[in-house]
Amino acid sequence: MVNATDRDTATEYEQVRASIAARFTNPLDLPKEIFSDTSVYREELDRIFYGPYWHPVAHRAELGEVNSFKTTWLGEVPILVSRGADDRIRAFVNTCTHRGTLLEQRAVGVAEEFQCPYHRWLFNSGGEFCGAPGEREFRSDFDRKDYALPELRVSEIAGLIFVTRHPDTPLLEAFLGECADPVRDCLLDDGELTLLGYQKVVYKTNWKTYFDNDFYHAPLLHTGFRILGWQGGKGDVRITQPTGHFSVGYQSTPYVDNGYLADPSVVQFRGTDDRARVVALRPVTVLTKHVDTINIRFARPRGVDRTEVSYAFFGHVSDTDEYRAHRVRQASNLLGPSGFITIEDAAVFNRQQMTATDGTLARFVKGVDGCPEDATQNDEIGNTVGWANYRKVMGFDH
Structure with a gap:
């Protein structure tokens, strides 16, 4: 369902888009509204930061041991990057799947489990829901698998870890193209x-x-x-x-x-x-x-x-x-x-x-x-x- 706010935002952007497009006739000349208009910024989040782009969020060197983690952001979405107990690197939306509380607020650390401070829901370093107080009284359709942390696609080059929220983002090498080897060069x-x-x-x-x-x-x-x-x-x-x-x-x-x-x-x-x-x-x-x-x-x-x-x-x-x-x-x-x-x-x-x-x-x-x-x-x-x-x-x- 699209709410009224979403419709208002879309209408506002369409009006601004038409005005900017009339002046954006040459990619060598940039209308300055794109640097200051709030509706443009909101649309950039959807089309670029949450669109079919890969975004570097960490390097393996920041996750030096099993169960180490880093918190960061993708646009305005909090991200938790975790090197799980199985030594696999995953990235999750950093939110408790119960009531949406920010799960982990430390910048980096080592943790086998992540506990939400609100109701003490517990998740392991692989993002799985592990348990919570009062689970016997949970709703009849409750299934633990449905409450794992929301996972993002992850790819890696020379230890640099990328994430994307969009299902149609191309393979990382194709996305980087001519700059894939320069990335490797920068990272020795x-x-x-x-x-x-x-x-x-x-x-x-x-x-x-x-x-x-x-x-x-x-x-x-x-x-x-x-x-x-x-x-x-x-x-x-x-x-x-x-x-x-x-x-x-x-x-x-x-x-x-x-x-x-x-x-x-x-x-x-x-x-x-x-x-x-x-x-x-x-x-x-x-x-x-x-x-x-x-x-x-x-x-x-x-x-x-x-x-x-x-x-x-x-x-x-x-x-x-x-x-x-x-x-x-x-x-x-x-x-x-x-x-x-x-x-x-x-x-x-x-x-x-x-x-x-x-x-x-x-x-x-x-x-x-x-x-x-x-x-x-x-x-x-x-x-x-x-x-x-x-x-x-x-x-x-x-």
């Missing part, structure tokens, strides 16, 4: 990573503004890039059609001490492969391998003008204690939300959101006249494939 190919730690930040910006952080800006906005002498070039650019995932691989330039850093060792490269890589997976996940830092940015919308990003940093199982300590020190200092080469992002995201209701367009201009396959590292064309697909998915091209 074998995925045998170790968790170093987290940082979390909430940006005052729409989730699309956060994700649409192009490569054109990096040497211009970020003082750290200039100070450290890390300038971009052509790079190895890969774009997945039609979804718009994109990746840039490039040679990392060793820092030559020029007096700016009190301790240059913080950006020293100590590994064996100095190729750097950034992978942006739509709708809203970024993977980065730069110098000795391996970073996954798990992001989620917190409303039309808020985006939460959990920065997870990793090492490799083969690391010595000394190398691990170096990675820990370099990780957040380099690529965290206040890192040497990322600190200015928050201010720009905020300033973009401050203009999201001014009725003008956000426009792409640099290097966009050619083919996406010919993109260079500092062009904007890598972003435009995803925007063309967004326009289609959201119904703005009809």
Whole structure:
């Protein structure tokens, strides 16, 4: 049954959709309403976050032993990722199947069972209902199997765990396309990573503004890039059609001490492969391998003008204690939300959101006249494939 609120929301979006579509005639010119309209945001949740997309939610390194778990979110749906007693990784909607209470609120942990605080219903790490007080007096049609935790589809590549709520989402390799191998590269190919730690930040910006952080800006906005002498070039650019995932691989330039850093060792490269890589997976996940830092940015919308990003940093199982300590020190200092080469992002995201209701367009201009396959590292064309697909998915091209 469709209630009145659902009908009102659908009607509101249809009115907004028609207005935006009239101005969204070119994927190079974005009507700013898409960054500020609440009905657009609600529709994005349904069509994208709960639609036929795969969403990274964890890495195996975060689930280091049997019965370990992580809680996270898919859009506005709470998710519980669990490595069960049988060593299988599953993902569930993090809700008690009795009265809908949030089941587990710890960020990470180890638990053989999950107990709802409201009525003490119990579930095992495989999501099965195990029991509850007063079960003998439950309704006549009660069947334990009907009260298991709602399970999502799960797939994995190089230890990175993806989930989807939609039955028609394609196989993960097909969804990633040209960016499957770059994902493996970021995760050191074998995925045998170790968790170093987290940082979390909430940006005052729409989730699309956060994700649409192009490569054109990096040497211009970020003082750290200039100070450290890390300038971009052509790079190895890969774009997945039609979804718009994109990746840039490039040679990392060793820092030559020029007096700016009190301790240059913080950006020293100590590994064996100095190729750097950034992978942006739509709708809203970024993977980065730069110098000795391996970073996954798990992001989620917190409303039309808020985006939460959990920065997870990793090492490799083969690391010595000394190398691990170096990675820990370099990780957040380099690529965290206040890192040497990322600190200015928050201010720009905020300033973009401050203009999201001014009725003008956000426009792409640099290097966009050619083919996406010919993109260079500092062009904007890598972003435009995803925007063309967004326009289609959201119904703005009809």
